[in-house]
Amino acid sequence: MGENNGEVLFSDLSGDDYQKPTEIESLCLNCGKNGTTKLMLTRIPHYKEVILMSFNCAECGFSNSELQSGSKIQDKGLRIEVSVSTLRDLSRQVVKSDYATLIVPEIDLQIPPLSQKGDITTVEGILTKTIAGLEQDQPVRKYQDPEGYNQLQEYVLKIKNILELKQKFRIIVDDPSGNSFIENPFAPAVDPTRIERHYVRSTEQDHELGLYTAKELRTEEEVNADNAVGDALTEEKLKEEVLHFSTNCPDCNAPAQTNMKITNIPFFKEVVIMATICEMCDSKTNEVKSGGGIEPKGKKITLKINDPSDLNRDLLKSETCSISIPELEFEMGGGAxxxxxxxVEGLMHNMLEEIEKNSIWGAGDATAPDVAERMxxxxxxxxxCIEAKEPFTIILDDPAGNSxxxxxxxxxxxxxxxILDYERSYEQNEDLGLNDIKTENYQENAS
Known part of the structure; x- marks a missing residue:
């Protein structure tokens, strides 16, 4: 949670701790007079920081609301698919960013990106809002375009049928920015009807988000000047030197500095260690990335922990490695x-801290009773398990083989x-970007 000069910037969304919104006088686009915009910076439980905005004009009664992500654009895009078959599924919380595409395949419903403002709602709320939008001009359309009126009425009936759960359906959110979310009501256990996949964005998707590489932004003069520099940083110099570069704090988004060093782990391989310290909120983070390439095979490491000494084993978890503890019915993806x-003990503490920090549990009246009890x-x-009072198994599954x-x-x-080395599936190779890499007969194909 980011703090600035001792004040909380993004507090948890909770009815127990009311946070007064900021009010700003602003122009009403409907009547041209002044209305009031209310802003509130908050953290949605089990998700991340957001900015809630609402506008109201006392003169003409016009009002609207909007949600924007308070977090940075994520490193990868996110696609979440959920099967809906119960009343509890209809009440799942949904956060949809401006850049997300929402799809319901069973009724051919697709809400494209940038067609609606960001919103926090439920599955039922999305479908109800869609019905309201489709029925808005129906009284006029009934006389001006009877055929179109009848087609829309039939389509609205399809939406109402799935709202009444007369058939199972799926809801899919595909967000290149990675800032959308659909609730897992079974957390911390795995949701059997929820499929979540992170993917590498295409160049076109990066440009739609306003992301460009330094090479794309550089002028021809800058490129020529760089080519003329002869004092390049060699591999030997890189291993000896601690590099510094500017970034943003992952907690409060203030400018910060990251230190990076290349080192070797005995009996394993070369790794890159990065540490970030924020002077604004005193946040400290560290991360390790593999210095080598992706291994030819994936690696699955299974450790049965029966003794407290097992918790002191050194462990390297790469960013592509998922973690599971079968005895707790617990799984955590690599990106978390x-x-x-x-x-091992340190990793267990990291997992528990991450769960408590980004969960709906302990969030006052926002918590469903069954979820709070389960948590x-x-x-x-x-x-x-951390105190080794009961034996358990920890499994590290790394498709890149770098754990x-x-x-x-x-x-x-x-x-x-x-330790099991295994052949990666097509989907795992796709997530790692290997399916687009052509190595066989490269020279022949290039010519």
């Missing part, structure tokens, strides 16, 4: 924690540690 070089039981069992867990019996085999 990024790359980490720590111990308390989960936290209790997680703490018991590592210490074998304390080396060079002998570890009876509690099992």
């Amino acid at each position: 924690l990024g790359g980490r070089f720590t111990t 308390e039981a989960f936290k209790k069992r997680m703490h018991e 590592y867990l210490q074998n304390i019996y080396a060079p002998e085999e570890d009876p509690n540690l099992h």
Whole structure:
């Protein structure tokens, strides 16, 4: 949570701790007189920081509302697909950014990006709002375009049928900015009807988000000047030097500095260690990335923990590595924690902190009773695992093959540690961007 001069910038959205919005006098686009815009910076539980805005004109009664992400554009795009078959599914929270495309395949419904403002609602709210929009001009259309009127009435009936759950349907949110969200009501357990996939954006999608590479922005004179520089940073110099570059704080988005160093982990490989310190909110983060390329095969590491000493094993988790603990029915994707070089115990604490920081649990009246009860039981069992009061299994699944867990019996085999190298699936290669790389007969194809 970002803080500025001791004041909370983004506080959690909760009925127990009311945060007064900021009011600004602004022009009404409907009547041309002045109305009032209210702004509130808050954090949506189980999601991230957002800016809530609403406008109201006392003169003509015009009003509207909008939601914008208070976080930076994510490193990857996000596609979430959920199957809806129960009343609880209809009440799932949905956050849709300006850049997201929303699709309901069963009724051929598609809401394209930038056609609606960002919104926080539910699955039912999205469909109800769609019905209201379609029926808005129906009284006039009934006389001016009877055929179009009848077609829209038939389509509205389809939407009402799925709202009444007369058939199962899917809702898909595809957001290149990565700032959309659909609630998992089973958290922290896996949602069997929810499929979430992160993907690498295309160049066109980057440009739609206003993202351009330094090379795309540089002028021809700058490129020629760079080519003329002979004092290049060699590999030897890079390993000896700590590099510094400007970035933004992941918590409060203030300008910050990141330090980067290349080093070697014994019995493993070369890695890049990065640390960021923010002077505004005192936030400190660190991340580890593999310095080598993607391995030929994926790697699945399984460790059975029966003794407290197992919690002290060194562990490297790459940013593509997912974590699961079968005994807790718990899974966490690679993007949640990024790359980490720590111990098993340290990773468990990191997971628990991430869950508590970005969850609907403990969020006052915003928490469903069944979820709050489930969370308390989960936290209790997680703490018991961290204290080694009960045996459990931790599984690191890294399609890139760049994760590592210490074998304390080396060079002998570890009876509690099992490492499996496997062939990646087409979908995993797609997520890593390998399906677009052509290496066979490259020279022949290039000519």
